[in-house]
Each structure stands twice: as C-alpha cells, then as structure tokens.
Amino acid sequence: MKKVYLDNASTTAIRTEVIQEMAQIMAQDYGNPSSTHSFGRNAKSILELSRKSIAKHINATAQEIIFTSCGTEANNWILRSAVKDLKVKRIITSKIEHHAVLHTIMALQQEYNIQVDYVRVKPNGAIDLTDLTDLLAQDSKTLVSLMHVNNETGTVLDLKRVSVICKEHNVLFHSDTVQSIGKTNVDLQELSVDFLVASAHKFHGPKGVGFAFVRKNSGLQPLFYGGEQEKGLRPGTEAVHQIAGMAKALDLSYSNLEEEKKHISALKFYLIEQLEKEFPGFKINGNSDDFYNILNVLLPFSADKTAMILFHLDMKGIAVSRGSACQSGSIRPSHVLAEILSDEDLKKPSLRISFSHYNSMEDVDLLIAGLKSMK
C-alpha cells in the first residue's frame, strides 16, 4: 500500500542532505562549543556559521538569532519576558493563535493580572485590522502577538501592515512565524517586528530545535539560568548537530523556494479542482488565497462521519489532519474553526490537507479516492 503524507503543517520529512550533515557533525564534531580546545573551537565555529547563515536568509544580524529547543519554547520565552521584564501590561492577540501562544498568554494573565484583548477574526479567518487599530487607541504598555500563517487554515497576516500599525502606536510586535519561515521570504530590514519564532521541523529540518529572532537591545531576559550560552539568554550546551541541521534545512528551503512553491501550489490547485468535481458543495475554511501549502475544507458529509474520517483515511495509508496536530484524533472541535464556522458546520467533517514538495498528483488522487469510498 502506498503511504500518503499530507500533514506537512504538523511536521515534515527531513531532507537527506540535512540528515547527512547532522550525522557527520554527530560523528566528528562532537566538541562542546564552550570548550577552548580545538574540538570546542570547531563546534563553536559550526554554531556561529549556522547562526550567520540563518540570519542572512531573513535579513537579520547574527546577534539577533537565539537558538531554542522548539517554537513553543521561543514563544513562551518572549511572551513571559515581555511581561516580567519589559513590563508589558496588556497583550493584544487573537483567538486563532497556536496554543503555544494562547495558553502562555492565559497563564500570564493569571500570574501577572495583565489585560488581554482579542482582536476580531473575520468569517474568512482573516484578522480584522480596523479592530486592531481601534484596540490600539488605548494607552498602556502593549505587545501585539499575531501569527503570520495560521497552522490550521493557512490564513496569512499582512506582516508589513501590522508592523507599521504597531510602530505607529509605539507598541511591541511579536509574530509566531513557525508556519512561514522557510516557506516564504521574510525580510527583517523591511519589517519593524520585534520578535519572531521559527521551528526547524516545519521546514524539513530536525525536531527539537528552533530559534527566536529578537531585535537588538530588546531588553529580554532569560527564562532560566545556568551558563553563558546564547549570551546568557538561553543557557544550556548548544545542540550543535540540530542547529547545523536547521541551518542546512533553511538554506535548502530558500534555495529551492520558487520551484517548490510552484509545485506545491499546482498540487493545491489540482486538489481544489478534484474536490469541486467529486464533492460539489464542499467549502474552503478560510480564504481562497490562503497560504500555498495548506487547504482546510469542510466536506459535504453528514455529521456522523466526522469521528470516523481520519481513521478511515489512516486505514488507507493517508495522513491528513483535523485542525491542528495536537487535536487530531480527538473529537473536540478545533479552537480555530470554532471562531469562523457556524455551530452546525463545526459538527461536520473538516480536513486540513498540507503539502510539501515531496507530494505528487497521485497523492491527491489517492486522497480523493479514499474520500469517495466514504460517501
């Protein structure tokens, strides 16, 4: 049975070149970057070259890149330190953020009694920027936290516009860019964003490593204490092989971006065409011009098929997701779809299909055949 992986917003396959790079570093470059002998210096040089390479791809400086264990850690760190150390009194966010942001903000609200406001989400999944501007009329030390690409619907935020709005109102701007870095160009000389977050396993790199972009002189303080690694902002011996793997993965992602984007966009277009043909009445959850690798669809099936759909496809070797990864398999509706769908539509089966360059038209045909066998 051919297995079909269409859950790339959840995680991606590691590129062969990345595995080779990491294996070589694990075997040969095992020094601790903090050691002063040649083994340590060699590891340190790999670390710093990785940092430079990552920074270059997003047009930041190397000092602004801080390595972390994942996107969740980076989001937690930035939000917590903004409240604790930068004395942010109010956070403006949305109800469609990833739980790594939403649950962190809820915990901070409890602990520090900060004000939290949720900007309005339009029925197509887009953030209402007029509402954001209205909310910013209030005068208190504020941070805006809005994600770039939504991991469930693929809805894209206009980062440039929001960064201008935040600058005009003199507030901090954090964006969870876990779904976009490595898949679209981000230029930090053009954007006045204060904090960004990325995760290697979303762009064909290893799991367990990510990075934060922290604008120079931000004043952020560490979440925990120990060594002097990462300028003391993120102590702990650096996972050199993971970091080098992440740098290699980002490099390959950006070198192949246009070609892979074209391939993936064609697959998404083909899937929509096939759905129109085989399942008239299906609806796209979100915008028609959402991010090129994610399609979230509401299928014209009865509500009693909802619980079975993922299981049924899985039996046929097809991996897709219902909402975000942490909720797949559970029958609780996604918190993102709950914001944009009616109660009735929420009960019906929605699927998130997310592509990578490894997918083919045949994968789409197999998905359609799998869905047809459920009709």
Ligand code: PLP
């Ligand atoms: N933010 C978004 C938008 C995500 O999609 C994810 C992963 O699902 C995360 C944060 C968490 O990243 P990580 O898996 O590296 O902790």
